[in-house]
Amino acid sequence: MAIQLTTYTDYALRALLYVGSLPDGERTQVKDIASVYNISLNHLQKVIHDLGRKGVLHTIRGKHGGIALAHKPVDINIGKLVRELEDVQLVECFRDNNNCLISNSCKLKEALAKAQHAFFQVLDQYSLADFLENKADLYALFKIAGQEEPLTP
Numbered sequence: 001m002a003i004q005l006t007t008y009t010d011y012a013l014r015a016l017l018y019v020g021s022l023p024d025g026e027r028t029q030v031k032d033i034a035s036v037y038n039i040s041l042n043h044l045q046k047v048i049h050d051l052g053r054k055g056v057l058h059t060i061r062g063k064h065g066g067i068a069l070a071h072k073p074v075d076i077n078i079g080k081l082v083r084e085l086e087d088v089q090l091v092e093c094f095r096d097n098n099n100c101l102i103s104n105s106c107k108l109k110e111a112l113a114k115a116q117h118a119f120f121q122v123l124d125q126y127s128l129a130d131f132l133e134n135k136a137d138l139y140a141l142f143k144i145a146g147q148e149e150p151l152t153p
Contacts, residue, residue, distance in 0.1 A: 009085040011039060011047045013078075019057065020073050020128050021138040027066025036145045054084060073132050079124030088116065 005013075018033045030048050034041040048067060052059035056076060058068045069076070089095045094109070103109065132138065 005082065006086060007043070008047055009082055011037075011044055012051055012081070012085055014039075015044065015048060015051065015067075016056070016069070016076065016081075016128055017131060017138060018142055019067055019069055020132045021135050021142060022068075023139070027060065027068045029066055033067075036142050050085075056081065069128075073129035074127045076128040077124065078126040078128065078131075079120045079122075082123055083120065088120075 014037055015033050018036060019028060022028060030045050031041060033039075033048075034044045048057060048059060051057040052067075055070050058070045060066055060068075094113070100106070
């Protein structure tokens with residue numbers, strides 16, 4: 001079984017890397033992030049809106065608006081964020097509306113719960129700052145990518 005994050009969470013993490021790589025005080029636009037990653041603007045707008053509602057990003061409308069981190073990168077815990085964005089109930093027996101016939105006797109649930117716990121235990125050790133240690137390199141790569149033509153329309 002492959003543990004795979006949703007596209008939604010993937011876009012959220014990538015957006016945070018982009019915004020976090022910006023020089024202090026600089027803001028960006030959703031369209032700039034979508035262009036650099038060559039991803040759906042509409043989908044990314046929903047992600048950014050959600051990150052704004054969750055207090056992870058400042059989203060400022062208007063002529064001088066844009067997107068910026070709402071907290072220092074060291075204060076944005078990756079495990080906590082992924083938990084907030086993902087459905088962490090891997091299988092039916094983790095859900096409140098569990099209808100699995102063997103749920104009460106199945107040992108698989110315990111193993112999957114341990115695996116999920118280990119997954120989040122690792123992510124909990126990281127903040128956004130850990131992934132921005134090479135902030136200048138990321139910023140330079142994003143600037144280069146922003147000047148190139150998108151791969152698809």
